[in-house]
Amino acid sequence: MSLPATDPSAHNSSRAPEPVGLYPHARRVGNLLFLSGVGPRQRGQKHVPGVELDEDGNILRYDFESQCHAVFQNVRYIVEEAGASWEDIVDVTVFLTNMRDDFHTYNRLYAQYFGTSQPCRTTVEINRLPTPIAIELKCIAWVGER
Structure with missing residues (x-):
């Protein structure tokens, strides 16, 4: 089953970078926002x-x-334009291209950004990403009343 081109569950930010493929910045399903x-x-x-x-x-x-600061800002743009807030992020998967050299910095900055909300987190090292970047985040946020 394919979704219509104007699917109301798809969200694209006017401030985050344009996707590098055919996908939305996020998709809302019920009260969950999948980035x-x-x-x-x-x-x-x-x-x-x-x-x-x-x-x-x-x-x-x-x-x-x-790069970390830029990624966190882009995630914030997408989440907020879709009707959630930074504190509504409940799950973060991070992809690093150099865990050995970059994890300590990532962990320190992550604590600054997520110190009070503390979403679940998974961190994996990968060989490369489709563009010349060293980090990518995939997040899930709660949208709506709690």
């Missing part, structure tokens, strides 16, 4: 914050901390 993977790119830009590429598009250097 697609969110990276650190900024809307209308191909450049990734904190990433330096060579002429072939390979990553030379990246500032992981700036």
Whole structure:
């Protein structure tokens, strides 16, 4: 079964970066909001914050901390425009391309952003992401009255 192109359960943020494929930023099912993977790119830009590429598009250097801040901001944009708040995020899956070097920084920043709400969390290392980024988040949020 396919969903109509104007499916009211699909949500796209006007502030988060455009999806790199055919998918919405989020989809609401009942009182749950399921976010697609969110990276650190900024809307209308191909450049990734904190990433330096060579002429072939390979990553030379990246500032992981700036990517984390950008990802968290993009998640906030999507969640808030869909009618939830940061504190309504109940589950976070994070994909890192370099767990050994970046996990400590991620864990520190995660504690700053999620210190009071403490959603469930899973962190996995992957070989690469579809764009030259070092982190991507997939989240579930609660939308509506509690």
